[in-house]
Amino acid sequence: MKKILVIQTAFIGDAVLTLPMIQKLKAKFSDSIIDVISIPSTAEIFSASSSVNKVIILDKRRKHKSAIAFIKFINQLKKEKYSWIYSPHRSMRSSLIVKFLKVEQSFGFDSSSLKSVYKNLVKYRIDQHEVERNLNLIGFDTTGDNWKIKPELVVPEKSKQKVNEFISGIDSDKLIAVSPGSVWNTKKYPKEYFAEIINNLIKDNFSIVLIGSKNDELLCNFFVETSGRKAISTAGMFSIIESIELLKYCKLLISNDSAPAHFGVCADIPVLTLYCSTIAEFGFYPYNRKSSFLSFDSLFCKPCGIHGYIECPIQTFECGYGLKPEIVLNKIEEMLNES
Numbered sequence: 001m002k003k004i005l006v007i008q009t010a011f012i013g014d015a016v017l018t019l020p021m022i023q024k025l026k027a028k029f030s031d032s033i034i035d036v037i038s039i040p041s042t043a044e045i046f047s048a049s050s051s052v053n054k055v056i057i058l059d060k061r062r063k064h065k066s067a068i069a070f071i072k073f074i075n076q077l078k079k080e081k082y083s084w085i086y087s088p089h090r091s092m093r094s095s096l097i098v099k100f101l102k103v104e105q106s107f108g109f110d111s112s113s114l115k116s117v118y119k120n121l122v123k124y125r126i127d128q129h130e131v132e133r134n135l136n137l138i139g140f141d142t143t144g145d146n147w148k149i150k151p152e153l154v155v156p157e158k159s160k161q162k163v164n165e166f167i168s169g170i171d172s173d174k175l176i177a178v179s180p181g182s183v184w185n186t187k188k189y190p191k192e193y194f195a196e197i198i199n200n201l202i203k204d205n206f207s208i209v210l211i212g213s214k215n216d217e218l219l220c221n222f223f224v225e226t227s228g229r230k231a232i233s234t235a236g237m238f239s240i241i242e243s244i245e246l247l248k249y250c251k252l253l254i255s256n257d258s259a260p261a262h263f264g265v266c267a268d269i270p271v272l273t274l275y276c277s278t279i280a281e282f283g284f285y286p287y288n289r290k291s292s293f294l295s296f297d298s299l300f301c302k303p304c305g306i307h308g309y310i311e312c313p314i315q316t317f318e319c320g321y322g323l324k325p326e327i328v329l330n331k332i333e334e335m336l337n338e339s
Contacts, residue, residue: 002032003080005101007087007094008042009058011183012240013259013284014130015042016266018088019049019151021134025086026051028138035080037097044240048153060093074100087112088134090124107137129283148287151266155245163238163245172249175207176332178231179253179260180223181216184308186277187256189320191219195226196325197254201332202230209234209250211243211260252335254328261286270335274328276320277308290339294331296322 004025008018015038026034035054036046046055056077058064064073074097085106087094095114098106108118115121122137132147140147167175178198182188198208208227210220214236224233238246240263247253247267255261255271257278264271264286271286275295278284279302285293296302302319304312312319 002029002084003082004029004032004034005077005080005082005085005103006034006036007085007097008046008089009037009039009060009091009094010042010089011259012042012045013262014089015045016151016259016262017130017284018134019045019051019153020131020147020149021086021088021138021140022046022049022051023149023152024135024140025138028140035082045153048155048241050152050154058093070096077101086137087118088137109133109137126283127281129285129287131287133283150268150288151262153241153244153266155241159239159242159245163242163249166234166237166246167249170207170209170249173251174205175209175250176201177209177211177247177250177253177264178223179211179255179258179263181212181219181235181260182256182258182308184277185310186304186308186312186317186319187258189256189274189276189323190317191222193320193323193325193328195223197328197332198223198227198231200325200329202227208232209246211235211238211246211263251339252332254332257284264288265291270339272328272331272335274323276317276323277302277304277312278306279303282306290335292331292335294323294328296320298322 033053036052037056037058038046040057043055043057046052064070083104085098085103087108090109090112092113095117099117106118107120109124110121111124132142135142135147180194208231210233212220212235217235220233220235223231244263244266253264253271257275261271261273265288268288271291273293280293
């Protein structure tokens with residue numbers, strides 16, 4: 001029996017896209033124990049995976065921020081006596097964990113910081129989807145569409161009941177979800193454009209539910225007001241798992257290039273991702289059946305960065321404003337007709 005450690009301390013979307021790798025790793029070594037190191041905000045995701053034994057939280061911004069606290073964290077890990085480590089996360093901190101645990105086998109990407117600590121290096125393919133890249137790490141055959149594996153999560157009955165109570169009285173055949181937020185402002189589709197899209201959908205008798213975290217509450221309330229209080233905000237109301245459960249009742253999710261787009265893949269519903277400062281070629285597009293994306297790409301400045309910025313570096317935000325609402329509405333109509 002192998003005791004395996006997976007290190008993934010990146011953002012929420014990255015955590016979701018690591019689940020297919022963990023699922024196939026468990027299938028490959030069915031008698032293994034797989035633990036995951038995560039950050040506090042993603043612990044819920046890995047805890048909901050039936051392939052994960054235990055989630056170990058690395059609070060790198062608070063509790064484990066200092067060098068002393070980080071060393072104590074590693075010393076606690078040593079007691080677990082892991083035999084193998086897989087690290088889709090490529091940071092220096094992740095590599096240091098690998099270095100000091102001194103396991104039998106370790107697997108990391110050739111673009112990782114301090115890559116020499118890994119006993120097995122795998123090429124990080126920038127031309128592939130993130131799910132493909134992660135599956136390469138465990139030697140999985142990603143030929144063709146083999147890599148298009150749905151992230152699987154176990155939703156507690158209490159969460160299912162909470163969502164069921166929320167949607168009671170709402171016609172799920174006409175329910176569309178909109179996720180207007182992002183950590184990065186240059187990933188956010190212009191809110192006046194989103195408002196126009198939402199209002200047009202409401203005129204066509206669709207019900208609009210806005211999803212997001214507590215941090216998105218102000219933005220989502222803006223759309224509630226501009227829709228004449230016809231759109232419904234759930235910002236801060238549901239956990240990640242509960243938001244995914246809610247999406248299962250929706251005909252479509254319209255999202256920025258942010259974590260909720262991957263929630264839609266988990267729920268296996270059509271997802272329309274709107275790219276502003278980033279591009280689909282980075283490998284984080286929705287890959288499930290009937291999903292799609294839109295991007296205004298004829299710009300010298302795009303992409304300006306893999307994550308985005310607080311504000312447009314050249315103060316135009318043409319990547320957002322160039323993607324007109326009528327283009328998005330036409331695509332929505334096309335996708336709804338196909339579903």
